[in-house]
């Protein structure tokens with residue numbers, strides 16, 4: 654994701670630009686108030702400052718650059734499961750879904766030539782599934798767990814929220830810098846460093862953990878609606894946690910501990926299994 658460059662070319666102290674901090678703060682407040690959205694399924698309020706179409710364009714350009722694996726059988730398998738999961742995510746009831754997601758046929762799905770067990774979904778309808786992921790996905794249910802989780806990140810617009818948090822942090826940094834204008838360079842530097850650490854630890858990291866939990870919560874619903882037994886989610890994450898170096902790209906250092914994730918999934922399982930049973934009674938797929 655792009656980093657926002659903050660330009661600090663304000664004139665020296667005691668000029669009318671001392672109002673700049675206030676102006677920036679007010680403008681950012683207006684932007685924040687205008688850009689809140691409720692996350693499907695969880696009802697959490699989130700910040701969406703970035704344009705979804707701009708994010709889709711960036712995602713599309715990055716996706717085109719990724720090396721493809723020559724694995725027609727693997728691609729057919731992932732595609733078939735992805736189409737069902739996407740259809741489920743579009744149609745999911747009770748505010749869990751997003752009918753504005755691109756329709757299944759519009760998604761571009763690729764097997765990425767990379768031995769790391771990994772997968773991702775991008776705004777605008779792209780799914781990448783690394784060739785190294787297949788060794789951890791013996792069943793179609795395992796693939797449905799991963800795709801449900803990844804498509805849920807897109808439904809929840811977590812990418813947009815991350816960019817927005819970066820924008821908000823940058824705006825806050827400008828305000829801190831402005832308010833310290835009369836202090837020595839050393840003090841300003843210390844304040845900015847302290848602000849940076851607080852912004853990262855206080856805002857960005859906890860949100861990333863909540864992103865993972867939300868993606869798990871919605872993902873398990875999508876897989877159940879798509880006709881895949883959600884009980885497999887626990888089995889899959891148990892297997893995944895034993896694989897050294899196996900991490901989704903968005904996890905970095907902020908993913909919930911494997912134990913926490915598995916515990917939460919076990920709590921969600923009865924709800925997801927009810928959805929699965931209803932779905933199977935209507936249209937058995939397995």
Ligand SMILES: [Zn+2]
Pocket residue numbers: 802806864865868901903904
């Ligand atoms: Zn994730």
